[in-house]
Amino acid sequence: MGPVRTALDAMARRWAGMPRGARVALVVLLAAFFYVLPLVRPPVVTTQQIDFGGVMFGIAAFALVAVGLNIVIGYAGLLDLGYVGFYAVGAYTTGVLTSYQFHWSFFAALPVAIVVTMITGVLLGAPTLRVRGDYLAIVTLGFGEIIRLAVTNVEWVGAAAGIKDIPHPPNIGPDPEPPFGTGGLFTIPSLSWDGLVPSVDTGRETPFLVFGAVSAIPYYWLVLTVLILVLVADRLVKDSRVGRAWEATREDEDAAELMGVPTFRFKLLAFALGAAIGGLSGALYASSQGGYINPQSFPLLLSILFVAAVIVGGAGNRWGAVLGGALVAYLPERFREFSDFRLLVFGLALMILPVYRPQGLLPPRRTIRARAAQEEIDELEGRESAQKEVL
Amino acid sequence: MGERTKVLEVDDVTLRFGGLTALDSVSLHIDEGEILGMIGPNGAGKTTAFNVITGVYRPTSGQVRFLGDPLTGLKRHAITKRGIARTFQNIRLFGAMTALENVLVGTDVHHSAGVVSALFRTPRHRREEAEGHEAAMELLEFMGLASRADELASNLPYGDQRRLEIARAMATGPRLLCLDEPAAGFNPQEKAQLMDLIRRVRDRGFTVLLIEHDMRLVMGVTDRIVVLEFGKKIADGTPAEIRDDPAVIAAYLGVDEDAS
Numbered sequence A: 001m002g003p004v005r006t007a008l009d010a011m012a013r014r015w016a017g018m019p020r021g022a023r024v025a026l027v028v029l030l031a032a033f034f035y036v037l038p039l040v041r042p043p044v045v046t047t048q049q050i051d052f053g054g055v056m057f058g059i060a061a062f063a064l065v066a067v068g069l070n071i072v073i074g075y076a077g078l079l080d081l082g083y084v085g086f087y088a089v090g091a092y093t094t095g096v097l098t099s100y101q102f103h104w105s106f107f108a109a110l111p112v113a114i115v116v117t118m119i120t121g122v123l124l125g126a127p128t129l130r131v132r133g134d135y136l137a138i139v140t141l142g143f144g145e146i147i148r149l150a151v152t153n154v155e156w157v158g159a160a161a162g163i164k165d166i167p168h169p170p171n172i173g174p175d176p177e178p179p180f181g182t183g184g185l186f187t188i189p190s191l192s193w194d195g196l197v198p199s200v201d202t203g204r205e206t207p208f209l210v211f212g213a214v215s216a217i218p219y220y221w222l223v224l225t226v227l228i229l230v231l232v233a234d235r236l237v238k239d240s241r242v243g244r245a246w247e248a249t250r251e252d253e254d255a256a257e258l259m260g261v262p263t264f265r266f267k268l269l270a271f272a273l274g275a276a277i278g279g280l281s282g283a284l285y286a287s288s289q290g291g292y293i294n295p296q297s298f299p300l301l302l303s304i305l306f307v308a309a310v311i312v313g314g315a316g317n318r319w320g321a322v323l324g325g326a327l328v329a330y331l332p333e334r335f336r337e338f339s340d341f342r343l344l345v346f347g348l349a350l351m352i353l354p355v356y357r358p359q360g361l362l363p364p365r366r367t368i369r370a371r372a373a374q375e376e377i378d379e380l381e382g383r384e385s386a387q388k389e390v391l
Numbered sequence B: 001m002g003e004r005t006k007v008l009e010v011d012d013v014t015l016r017f018g019g020l021t022a023l024d025s026v027s028l029h030i031d032e033g034e035i036l037g038m039i040g041p042n043g044a045g046k047t048t049a050f051n052v053i054t055g056v057y058r059p060t061s062g063q064v065r066f067l068g069d070p071l072t073g074l075k076r077h078a079i080t081k082r083g084i085a086r087t088f089q090n091i092r093l094f095g096a097m098t099a100l101e102n103v104l105v106g107t108d109v110h111h112s113a114g115v116v117s118a119l120f121r122t123p124r125h126r127r128e129e130a131e132g133h134e135a136a137m138e139l140l141e142f143m144g145l146a147s148r149a150d151e152l153a154s155n156l157p158y159g160d161q162r163r164l165e166i167a168r169a170m171a172t173g174p175r176l177l178c179l180d181e182p183a184a185g186f187n188p189q190e191k192a193q194l195m196d197l198i199r200r201v202r203d204r205g206f207t208v209l210l211i212e213h214d215m216r217l218v219m220g221v222t223d224r225i226v227v228l229e230f231g232k233k234i235a236d237g238t239p240a241e242i243r244d245d246p247a248v249i250a251a252y253l254g255v256d257e258d259a260s
Helices: A002-017 A020-040 A052-075 A083-100 A106-128 A133-153 A217-238 A241-251 A253-258 A263-286 A300-313 A318-334 A336-356 A365-390 B046-053 B076-082 B099-110 B115-120 B123-143 B158-171 B188-203 B215-221 B239-243 B246-253
Strands: A186-194 A197-208 B006-017 B020-031 B035-039 B061-066 B084-086 B176-180 B207-211 B224-229 B232-237
Touching: A020 A052, A020 A186, A020 A217, A052 A083, A052 A217, A052 A241, A052 A263, A052 A300, A052 A318, A083 A106, A083 A133, A083 A263, A083 A300, A106 A133, A106 A263, A133 A300, A197 A217, A217 A241, A217 A263, A217 A318, A217 B115, A241 A253, A241 A263, A241 B099, A241 B115, A241 B123, A253 A263, A253 B076, A300 A318, A300 A336, A318 A336, B006 B046, B020 B035, B020 B046, B020 B061, B020 B207, B020 B224, B020 B232, B035 B046, B035 B188, B035 B215, B046 B176, B046 B207, B076 B084, B076 B099, B084 B158, B099 B123, B099 B158, B115 B123, B123 B158, B158 B176, B158 B188, B188 B207, B188 B215, B215 B239, B224 B239, B224 B246, B232 B239, B232 B246
Parallel strands: B035 B207, B035 B224, B084 B176, B176 B207
Antiparallel strands: A186 A197, B006 B020, B006 B061, B224 B232
């Protein structure tokens, strides 16, 4: 773990030292890389036993959730153990509006789902954000369960059977005509690999842009695009009075209040924005390839995995959240050959990581700098005591 | 010299915690532009009085008026916005934020740009960020901390942390700046520098309430002193008057029984 840790830190430090233009170029390249990744299907990385496009969709969706939860946990320091509740509210709002009760289109339902989830966040936050720390964790834990039990028992939202036939996002270009017409403006072939030799695989084509059963990749592209937009928004908000107020509240709530920060209002804002992103992810999930949700889609375990993603990645750093979310979604799929043991391996990985990397894989710059300073101090003290010994 | 504006008036304030009377009908006032010292032995109620003034505690009876208006019913952050800022006896900086960011939080008191402004980088957001940044850097300069602006507050040496707290409080643009034992943990030389700093803060037009343990520091820097003992005000006057006040001498040195 030592070398990994050093390498990650070195990467983070080099990143901080790069000129702005280079950083923008690198981010654009990185984004392009991720757009084509499921088409390139590089060996080793690609999952063999399960559709790689679908796995990439899961990764992007999990990363999006982690970025949203990072606002709540990482920035504002509020431990939310019921985040799956917001995810469920977003998914169910979409399901009800587009399929179960009404027949709206996906893009009409999406903003409503976001707003409804945001309001849910405010309704949950307004009474509960007055309690702190552990108590907030317990209250939010209850919230996640309440939502799940509520949708299990309310007929109007499908009860235990759930909601099926949730429409996909609209296609670009002609619709597919089964059995042979793939639809879309054109199709993009994937690569397949024989060892390290790539070849074009015409049997595995992605129609651009059809959200259907043929390929999961268009769903992935949609979520990836949303993720990028959310990351930009996250950066703009964090780097402002709002972000400072969140951090001050997290660091010392009383001191922040006495420095004129209306801490309650800002905590509520973090909760509402986090909820909105959770709802957005839920809506995307509901209209994904399966088009089916039921109460079992939103177990407590999912909340815990969301929190694990943020913590493993590095709470307070948006790139850490992305990486954490990606890992939590990817590892169990990559190691499917371990079949039932894969969750054991995954659990072990989650246990080992915090031991060797307590601040997460990509900690925010503050912890990197704090540690650098501490090492410097240790070194100086070491030198001093060594001198004393000599004397 | 004419009558000066009273920045703060504490009017017959009593504060009880259960059976304990922490403040017993205390009245005092602070004039604009002065440095008022508040002293007293340990447990005299200095910090309690301080907390009543800054709105942390609500008085059981009596009234605190700031610039003529009562503070009752105002939230703590609203009191800061009105113009009372403070530092803490045990330093309470935002450790994981840089020195500059700490001061920026102070300047943000008078800013109003929210999420939408930040998302679209509106002119208001830009103007507020630029103003805040300039004001914060100027304050760090004044405190001699400009070269440390980008360091994390928790990494600063102790003395710098104390000064950063004062800078953060000043950044809120207070009409009354309350310093709670700012010299705690300082050596004599650092204390002398701090006295000089507090005078310069006053010269910038700030009104200062100084709670302090160290008699020499208080005598050297304040215009007027209020002495508390067991929650009661026992003296109020210039440093020279306080020095010769028998009640104060008794409170501080105890009545010398051997001499009698």
